[in-house]
Amino acid sequence: MYATQRATIKQVALEAGVSTQTVSRVLNSRPDVSPETPLRVQRVIERLAYQPSAVARSLIRKRTHTIGVVGAGLEYFGPSRTLAGIERQAADLGFSVLLTLLHEPETDDLRPVLSDMLSHQVEGIIWAAPEIADNRSWIDKVEQPAVPIVFLTMEPRSGSTVVSIDNREGGRLAAQHLLAHGRMHIALVTGPLTWWEARERQLGWEEALNGAGLTAKPRQIVEGNWSPESGALAFTRLQAQFPEMDAVFASNDQMAQGILHAAWKDNVRVPQDLAVVGFDDIPEASYSIPPLTTIRQETNELGRAAVRALGQLIATWHEARKTQTDPAIAAQSVKLEPRLVVRSSSL
Amino acid sequence: MYATQRATIKQVALEAGVSTQTVSRVLNSRPDVSPETPLRVQRVIERLAYQPSAVARSLIRKRTHTIGVVGAGLEYFGPSRTLAGIERQAADLGFSVLLTLLHEPETDDLRPVLSDMLSHQVEGIIWAAPEIADNRSWIDKVEQPAVPIVFLTMEPRSGSTVVSIDNREGGRLAAQHLLAHGRMHIALVTGPLTWWEARERQLGWEEALNGAGLTAKPRQIVEGNWSPESGALAFTRLQAQFPEMDAVFASNDQMAQGILHAAWKDNVRVPQDLAVVGFDDIPEASYSIPPLTTIRQETNELGRAAVRALGQLIATWHEARKTQTDPAIAAQSVKLEPRLVVRSSSL
DNA sequence: GTGAAAGCGCTAACAC
DNA sequence: GTGTTAGCGCTTTCAC
Numbered sequence: 001m002y003a004t005q006r007a008t009i010k011q012v013a014l015e016a017g018v019s020t021q022t023v024s025r026v027l028n029s030r031p032d033v034s035p036e037t038p039l040r041v042q043r044v045i046e047r048l049a050y051q052p053s054a055v056a057r058s059l060i061r062k063r064t065h066t067i068g069v070v071g072a073g074l075e076y077f078g079p080s081r082t083l084a085g086i087e088r089q090a091a092d093l094g095f096s097v098l099l100t101l102l103h104e105p106e107t108d109d110l111r112p113v114l115s116d117m118l119s120h121q122v123e124g125i126i127w128a129a130p131e132i133a134d135n136r137s138w139i140d141k142v143e144q145p146a147v148p149i150v151f152l153t154m155e156p157r158s159g160s161t162v163v164s165i166d167n168r169e170g171g172r173l174a175a176q177h178l179l180a181h182g183r184m185h186i187a188l189v190t191g192p193l194t195w196w197e198a199r200e201r202q203l204g205w206e207e208a209l210n211g212a213g214l215t216a217k218p219r220q221i222v223e224g225n226w227s228p229e230s231g232a233l234a235f236t237r238l239q240a241q242f243p244e245m246d247a248v249f250a251s252n253d254q255m256a257q258g259i260l261h262a263a264w265k266d267n268v269r270v271p272q273d274l275a276v277v278g279f280d281d282i283p284e285a286s287y288s289i290p291p292l293t294t295i296r297q298e299t300n301e302l303g304r305a306a307v308r309a310l311g312q313l314i315a316t317w318h319e320a321r322k323t324q325t326d327p328a329i330a331a332q333s334v335k336l337e338p339r340l341v342v343r344s345s346s347l
Numbered sequence: 348m349y350a351t352q353r354a355t356i357k358q359v360a361l362e363a364g365v366s367t368q369t370v371s372r373v374l375n376s377r378p379d380v381s382p383e384t385p386l387r388v389q390r391v392i393e394r395l396a397y398q399p400s401a402v403a404r405s406l407i408r409k410r411t412h413t414i415g416v417v418g419a420g421l422e423y424f425g426p427s428r429t430l431a432g433i434e435r436q437a438a439d440l441g442f443s444v445l446l447t448l449l450h451e452p453e454t455d456d457l458r459p460v461l462s463d464m465l466s467h468q469v470e471g472i473i474w475a476a477p478e479i480a481d482n483r484s485w486i487d488k489v490e491q492p493a494v495p496i497v498f499l500t501m502e503p504r505s506g507s508t509v510v511s512i513d514n515r516e517g518g519r520l521a522a523q524h525l526l527a528h529g530r531m532h533i534a535l536v537t538g539p540l541t542w543w544e545a546r547e548r549q550l551g552w553e554e555a556l557n558g559a560g561l562t563a564k565p566r567q568i569v570e571g572n573w574s575p576e577s578g579a580l581a582f583t584r585l586q587a588q589f590p591e592m593d594a595v596f597a598s599n600d601q602m603a604q605g606i607l608h609a610a611w612k613d614n615v616r617v618p619q620d621l622a623v624v625g626f627d628d629i630p631e632a633s634y635s636i637p638p639l640t641t642i643r644q645e646t647n648e649l650g651r652a653a654v655r656a657l658g659q660l661i662a663t664w665h666e667a668r669k670t671q672t673d674p675a676i677a678a679q680s681v682k683l684e685p686r687l688v689v690r691s692s693s694l
Numbered sequence: 695g696t697g698a699a700a701g702c703g704c705t706a707a708c709a710c
Numbered sequence: 711g712t713g714t715t716a717g718c719g720c721t722t723t724c725a726c
Contacts (some may be wrong), residue, residue, distance in 0.1 A: 018697090020719090021721085027720095040407040053406075053468060054467045055405050055406050055718095056718075059400075059403055059703065059704090059720075061720090066467075075431065088450055091447070096467065097446045097447070098445055099444045119401040121401065154714060232634060254631060261635070283422075284604050289608060289635075321565070332544075356703060356704060367705090368705080374711090377711085381712085398706075400702095403702075406707050407717080407718045
């Protein structure tokens with residue numbers, strides 16, 4: 001049922017009546033082969049269904065053309081899109097992707113993840129798991145990372161390349177929009193505050209309130225966990241502890257959906273009684289009831305940008321190795337701007 | 348900034364004053380080393396931050412402990428969850444995952460994808476891209492796959508291992524539920540009919556109708572593309588061409604959401620005027636307005652089951668290689684059962 | 695234009 | 711217990 005043995009370059013050489021050398025030249029389409037040789041060799045290659053081994057090749061060339069990707073939260077729309085963007089840009093740049101997912105980002109031990117990638121000789125790493133609690137701090141401690149790492153959606157720090165969207169600006173946009181439409185009592189449903197992104201969005205929201213001469217009181221904030229369910233719960237709690245509420249900014253669209261749902265059940269009219277703004281712009285957002293105003297982030301592009309940055313780092317890195325110079329790589333961080341998308345849930 | 352050169356086993360041996368052999372023994376915790384040797388070697392290993400190269404190891408052991416995963420549609424909830432399940436089970440079984448995504452499943456050339464994976468010496472492949480048009484047929488044609496392949500969510504065929512959920516049963520469940528609640532004019536919004544899954548769900552729906560003595564007329568069927576938008580459009584078309592409609596089964600939850608939205612805009616009451624059933628049970632389904640009755644599929648488990656099956660195939664495969672016997676591998680297909688989840692959109 | 699020899703980093707099979 | 715030799719599949723000198 002299955003091919004029992006893979007053909008090697010030796011067998012091809014043997015059957016084609018040339019040296020392995022020549023086969024190698026043909027494989028790499030080197031110029032210095034006589035015109036007929038390639039044809040003969042190619043025929044044998046096809047007959048044997050020969051595939052050069054990337055493993056053997058990497059060993060000698062010291063390049064695997066593979067990047068490691070550490071992801072998490074594939075149950076959410078954003079991270080999934082980001083991964084798709086990563087994979088795509090990687091493919092465009094000729095890199096394969098070795099994927100590892102953190103299933104319990106809060107507690108998973110990160111050391112084995114990293115060393116596993118390194119043992120596979122990845123040329124660089126995209127760290128696309130959310131920054132939770134201080135699960136990153138130890139990475140910062142790791143002396144001399146053996147390969148370039150690009151962090152996604154994390155707090156920029158000197159010395160590391162971070163690609164993220166401007167979450168704080170996103171929070172600001174949401175709150176400013178609500179303020180501009182006359183809402184004075186704007187609640188906030190945050191994501192888990194162990195997440196850096198959630199904290200940033202909160203800060204943006206606060207800044208906007210302060211900018212309008214308002215102060216954010218604790219009772220107008222409820223912490224959710226990104227799920228629609230937590231949004232619904234948050235709504236109920238807010239009604240009790242912040243009854244004057246006339247608007248709410250949810251840190252993601254799924255929680256916003258939970259809020260819309262809970263409001264509907266309570267006969268609270270959106271947007272008349274309550275304006276709602278989300279974050280992400282998931283495909284369902286335009287088809288919620290009513291359509292959801294939200295902060296759109298280009299998660300796909302986020303992934304692509306990260307891989308582009310990593311590609312650069314890897315290139316510099318290899319050049320340095322060639323010229324024996326120290327890879328003085330400038331860590332530059334990229335920040336993408338989110339965008340307000342106005343729909344009827346806030347008007 | 349970065350470590351300039353990776354340490355090799357040779358350097359470790361040199362600095363520890365032993366042979367590379369002994370280092371190798373320590374690395375693999377072989378029994379035949381004197382008690383003190385490991386300690387000395389370990390110290391050097393740590394000092395040099397030495398990491399054995401999985402590449403060199405694979406070359407000689409002829410095992411990469413890597414599986415290839417071909418995925419697609421990460422913008423949808425199901426495929427993302429499936430991928431998460433795959434990765435997790437793979438990790439549990441000690442396999443790394445080499446990921447490739449099909450971004451245009453309809454047109455992408457599959458050959459390079461496959462040969463790229465093979466050149467990386469993956470030990471098996473999970474084909475988790477939806478069966479579209481006949482993009483699979485050529486795989487069937489590939490003479491002697493070099494490694495075991497497990498297909499996800501595809502039409503079972505003799506000779507290949509397929510893991511899928513029973514889509515037809517899902518369609519049946521949806522329609523039977525609606526019939527049981529007295530709906531007589533049940534419309535269908537399918538997914539793209541180039542997808543096998545979409546066709547199966549349609550067949551189940553038809554079977555249920557026939558079972559109730561009804562016949563499915565073309566005008567009660569509209570083809571969507573999985574997006575909420577297409578669901579909304581389908582609703583409009585159905586109102587025109589199938590005005591007696593009192594229920595609709597949408598082939599996924601996102602389209603169902605689009606239908607709910609369009610109905611709401613048209614003042615069509617759900618469920619009084621129109622019962623709606625979706626497929627998937629995405630997290631938002633319980634928080635749509637009204638909460639959505641749907642067919643739940645365990646996509647995460649689907650991925651895990653696929654990897655378990657692949658793990659078996661790989662094991663058999665290696666045993667056969669050892670004993671020089673022909674790997675007479677029984678291709679067994681697995682089918683998971685979907686489940687009806689009743690919420691208020693259909694009551 | 696082509697082949698022979700050497701070696702990438704590691705381990706399997708033998709010696710000692 | 712430990713070292714030596716050989717070789718995984720390929721590419722890179724460097725002869726010819």
